[in-house]
Amino acid sequence: MLTKRVIPCLDVRAGRVTKGVKFKNNVDLGDPVEMAVAYSDGGADELVFYDITASAEHRPIDIGMVEAVAKSVRIPFAVGGGIASLADMERVILAGAEKVSVNSLAVANPQIISDGARAFGAQCIVLGMDPVKSDRVPSGYEITTRGFREFTGMDAVEWAKRAAGLGAGEIVVNSVNADGTREGFELTLTRLIAEAVDVPGVASGGAGKPAHLVEVFREAKADAAIVAGMIHFGDYTIAQIKAEMSAAGIPTRMGW
Amino acid sequence: MEPNSPDTIAIVDYGAGNLTSVKNAFAALGVETVVTRDPAVVTAAARVVFPGVGAALSAMESLRSLGLEDAVKSAAASGRPFLGICLGMQILFEHSEEDGGVDTLGILPGRVRRFPKVPGVKVPQIGWNSVAPGNEFYYFVHSYYAEKTADTALVAEYAGVEFSAMVRRGKLWACQFHPEKSGRVGLKLLSDWLSI
Numbered sequence: 298m299l300t301k302r303v304i305p306c307l308d309v310r311a312g313r314v315t316k317g318v319k320f321k322n323n324v325d326l327g328d329p330v331e332m333a334v335a336y337s338d339g340g341a342d343e344l345v346f347y348d349i350t351a352s353a354e355h356r357p358i359d360i361g362m363v364e365a366v367a368k369s370v371r372i373p374f375a376v377g378g379g380i381a382s383l384a385d386m387e388r389v390i391l392a393g394a395e396k397v398s399v400n401s402l403a404v405a406n407p408q409i410i411s412d413g414a415r416a417f418g419a420q421c422i423v424l425g426m427d428p429v430k431s432d433r434v435p436s437g438y439e440i441t442t443r444g445f446r447e448f449t450g451m452d453a454v455e456w457a458k459r460a461a462g463l464g465a466g467e468i469v470v471n472s473v474n475a476d477g478t479r480e481g482f483e484l485t486l487t488r489l490i491a492e493a494v495d496v497p498g499v500a501s502g503g504a505g506k507p508a509h510l511v512e513v514f515r516e517a518k519a520d521a522a523i524v525a526g527m528i529h530f531g532d533y534t535i536a537q538i539k540a541e542m543s544a545a546g547i548p549t550r551m552g553w
Numbered sequence: 554m555e556p557n558s559p560d561t562i563a564i565v566d567y568g569a570g571n572l573t574s575v576k577n578a579f580a581a582l583g584v585e586t587v588v589t590r591d592p593a594v595v596t597a598a599a600r601v602v603f604p605g606v607g608a609a610l611s612a613m614e615s616l617r618s619l620g621l622e623d624a625v626k627s628a629a630a631s632g633r634p635f636l637g638i639c640l641g642m643q644i645l646f647e648h649s650e651e652d653g654g655v656d657t658l659g660i661l662p663g664r665v666r667r668f669p670k671v672p673g674v675k676v677p678q679i680g681w682n683s684v685a686p687g688n689e690f691y692y693f694v695h696s697y698y699a700e701k702t703a704d705t706a707l708v709a710e711y712a713g714v715e716f717s718a719m720v721r722r723g724k725l726w727a728c729q730f731h732p733e734k735s736g737r738v739g740l741k742l743l744s745d746w747l748s749i
Contacts, residue, residue, distance in 0.1 A: 298682065298683060298710065299678060299680050299681070299682045299693075299711055300680060300681045300682070300683075300690065301680075302680050302681065337736065342680070342681055367573060367574065367577055368577050368580070368581075371578060371581065371733065371734060371735070371736050371737070371739060371740060372692070372734060372735075372736050373692060373731075373734045390571050391571060391573060392573065393571070393573040393574055393577060395574070395734065417570075417571075418570065418606050418607050418608075419677075420606070420677055420679060420694045466677065466679070467679065495675060495676065496675060496677075497675050497679050497680075518673075520675060520679070520680070521680070550681040550690045552689075552690075553690075553736055553737065553738075
């Protein structure tokens with residue numbers, strides 16, 4: 298049976314994994330490659346790296362880090378941040394990443410999704426989105442860009458459908474409202490997106506305890522869930538999360 | 554390792570996806586490989602790895618335009634160890650439903666079909682699925698599947714279909730999943746293949 302994926306998210310800033318709340322108060326957590334190996338050995342089903350300062354600093358993604366991760370872990374991983382073109386996508390994929398994630402770039406230039414899907418296959422192209430609660434759009438969730446700083450007027454559900462139609466192979470739904478709270482995923486938003494598209498939906502933002510993952514898989518139809526602070530600061534291990542998922546009857550990859 | 558040495562492990566590069574992960578996985582086992590699109594290297598290699606992601610039609614077209622079709626067919630039929638991965642498994646069969654129907658290499662009897670539409674079931678299948686016998690988990694990414702045949706060695710289930718997760722015919726092994734991305738379990742499979 299296909300299992301629900303648990304995906305640690307590593308925000309990389311100047312070559313180090315950091316974690317903050319709503320892009321503030323960043324704490325140094327460690328070396329990206331060492332952490333990738335530890336999480337992979339600890340039962341992570343996949344990893345995602347965001348080079349969170351690349352876009353703001355107008356520099357390309359750190360390819361050396363991508364290559365080092367690819368040599369060190371044997372599970373799939375996605376890379377986002379600092380992807381500005383098809384050529385950037387190609388560099389990341391050739392360095393050994395399974396998937397590239399685009400967010401603000403795709404809002405500005407949706408064609409990058411179809412170009413990427415055509416060049417590398419839809420399974421390589423992940424659309425990341427940062428919706429915020431808003432009464433300006435029909436679904437009640439509006440897309441923001443540039444690290445929640447800009448409102449676009451775009452409806453999150455409509456954008457998800459359009460992106461999937463263009464060839465996004467997976468959609469990561471990162472709730473601005475839940476991000477960093479550790480009070481649980483935003484279930485309504487996650488479910489709206491998961492039901493609107495035929496491609497896998499990944500819940501992001503708000504994971505604080507294993508029960509939150511059980512909840513998002515059971516109630517919001519997520520195919521995968523991203524965890525960060527709850528494991529980075531040592532509150533929980535991936536093994537603990539997966540044990541609780543498995544005990545709750547969620548299909549879970551055990552015995553890695 | 555020289556590209557034409559008798560113990561070469563050749564990874565066939567026919568423009569169908571990224572080979573870095575496959576090369577890295579063998580490197581993690583301490584084994585050097587040669588990524589090649591030279592038919593002579595494929596023909597002379599002791600072992601051939603035939604990966605691939607993407608679509609069946611463009612894969613067949615690029616195999617032909619690179620002059621690799623015969624080299625791959627003869628390597629697979631040679632009795633030397635051969636390992637197909639993902640699309641590199643699917644196009645070993647006779648026919649795929651992809652791209653409106655494509656005749657593929659026909660090295661193995663059998664057909665490749667698209668997963669049926671089932672409400673609530675996402676296609677492509679992306680993620681870790683268990684296989685039988687053994688109940689180990691491997692990482693899958695695919696919209697099409699190979700039907701079970703007499704060569705089926707491992708079975709998985711998705712969208713209500715039981716399909717070939719792996720086939721074995723002598724030293725020809727082929728898997729739908731990605732052993733290079735399937736953690737310790739995947740490395741074990743590669744290591745087993747290296748010992749045949």
